[in-house]
Amino acid sequence: MWRLLRTAPPTAIFGMLVIVIYAIVAIFADGLAPFGETEVVGFEYEPWGDDFLLGTDNLGRDMLSRIIYGARNTIGIALATTFIAFSVGVFFGMLAAILGRWVDQILSRLVDVMMAIPALLFSLLLLTVFGTSILTMVLVIAAIESTRVFRLARATAMNVVVMDFVEAAKLRGEGLMWLASREILPNIVPPLVAEFGLRFCFVFLAISALSFLGLGIQPPTADWGSMVRDNAGLITFGDITPLLPAGSIALLTVAVNFLVDWMLHRSSGLRT
């Protein structure tokens, strides 16, 4: 493990460090935050100072505490959404690859249709129809992102399905679940793990975008996307506070991408 880390390029190490720090902040938010998540502790829009390190927001809540809690909420929800998207996408992707024929045709064409609609518009539409709750948002984004995962899982599983060991398992009389979970899944994990990182970024951005538009995580829950919107007015006064949650989003996205780049490079087998 250490030898592996020593070969990592500086960008990947930077990415890992940032991710670890974010994780610590999210896990220990209760201990790290000076104030409560929804606690009104001062006047509106107080400047940076000793009492409130990063000032207060439009309702007088401590900005730093909200950013720290926001890490937990936004990252947690994004992770959960990505997991759901992967479970669904990988399952159906492998199903399409193994069964082929009409199952593959139906699933693939359905996915084509879903991918043809712009993701943000589609999620706005679905959220308007089903109402804005965290659960609906998670499910909607997971459903949209799972189509991308389906494509990748199907394509990589196709390459494995034609292998003789899969034929051997079929000849043995193995069932669908064994074929999928024991013969195929272990062989397509590396590209899926890399994809997981990328998808996580997209999910994260989608949640933030929806929150910014007011359809995502609802107040008073702290969330980086809605925090940008709530405090956006400050920008006109030359205060950079609203950029902090936006910066947190950007930094995490960049860090994950750095790490994923390295992992993809390793799994591709290139030497240079």
Place this chain on the structure above:
Amino acid sequence: MPTLEKPELQTPAQDTPLLRIRNLTIEAQTGDQWIQIVHGIDLDLDRGEIVGLIGESGAGKSTVGLAAMGFARQGCRITQGTVEFDGTDLLALSEAARRAYRGKRIAYVAQSAAASFNPAHRLIDQYVEGPLRHGLQSRREAEFSAKALFARLRLPEPDVIGFRYPHQVSGGQLQRAITAMAMSCKPELIVFDEPTTALDVTTQIEVLTTIRDVVRDLGTAAIYITHDLAVVAQMADRIKVLLRGEHVEEAPTREMLANPQEDYTKSLWAVRSFQTDAKAAPPDHVVPTIRVEDISASYRPGQMVLEDISFCVPKGQTVAIVGESGSGKSTVARAITGLLPPLSGRVLLDGEPLPPRLKDRSKDQLRRIQMIYQMPDTALNPKQTIRDVVGRPIRFYRGLTGKALDDEVRALLSAIELEPDVYLDRRMPQLSGGQKQRVGIARALAAEPDFLICDEITSALDQLVAEGILRLLDRVQSDLGLACAFITHDLATVRAIADHVLVMQKGRIVEQGPKADVLTPPHHEYTELLLSSVPEMDPDWLDRTIAEREERGIGISDGSAAEAAAPDDPAAALQPSDS
């Protein structure tokens, strides 16, 4: 028809060899370490001389061959030594200067022409690239010489074949076309890297003859890399044997064949000795383990792949199914296993008809027919350990778990001559090709089958390793009394293990009978062609066979004799050998 002049000999100093490799040392990267894979090889090559490089896989043959062009594959580097070509050390030159040599004065012919040609361009467009790029000829001149070379290599319709795309010509023709391409700049040295290994025997003989004639006529020097001793015996003036990147022995061909000095070389020479005595067929009233009755099958409506196939495999006997790629021999296996339900006819297991479709067969019926595959690399899941691979059928069919399962797996590993304590938890990438194939056999035996289908199980292996596999298979077969169908294109293997032989051509059985009957004259015409195309360890074999064929009027002028056997669809002929 224009004649091709011999390449001009540019240096007056005729006493220096054309190629002079000294102390060549090459390292390869594994993970982040560099490991030496070629340990100080010397090689001399005179103008017009052909030297054969032989050895098993991993011997460093191809690496040395490429180094003769001053080239190292990605992940390899030349760390020491000199490669003097016509007095110039290629390794001391810049990459740009080396490039001026490649293609123009030194050319390379790769193993798989099908993979080396760009499928999007016509053959002639790829041919003229070299002469144009090196500024030797105008496009018109290059096309003109291409046609002349195509004719020399006995390609059919040399004036128009160049305007076809690679998928429109057969594998053997493609291999000749790539040889023509290598000769387009009249190089002084050509490196042939296993040029006929991917071809059927009947096609191989055509390609060998034309390559040898052209190389001799034009006085080109060549390095001929192969693992097939019989082939190198036809082609080379001198043979150099390599083992794990080290020089073993070098001598003129005849001397080497007649009197090898080193033990390793002797063992290479001796591998074709294994042979079992054919068992007599049992009396008619005994029910055979497998009886195939009038099977016909097709992948697409209207295109029959199998027609009226009937044979039986009695208990304890081996039936060899022989034929070229595209003859439908692997499809027979697919029909028996139920992967491709036949259109008509039926398969009987111990007298009981089997449901044609895999899905309709019972677990017990599935258990009794087991298969061993050609490529152990793809036939075993790389993410599983030997314990998983061999244990699964035992658990699946026989329900053993825990200690009983563990004991059974260990017993099987011992039976295939792999030490259980060492190998039990190894994964597939940690095994050699021969070891993987042994695991493949163990997986089949784990089901306690009655009938084994072996699909080209030795063709991806080195001869010594293949020999070990055949011996192992023969032993377990006689211990367990298994019925066995052995699909192969290699007649040496047939001689070694078969009791009964079935010759297939274009989806039909052209001849079948006990081994002694099929392999001794008089033969069916096609069997004769197959048999006489297998190279022998005699340097005169090729000349003799060609002379015999010309006498009998089986011309090899345009390869029609051999390629008549290829399927009508030329694209199908390019598919890897029948797997």
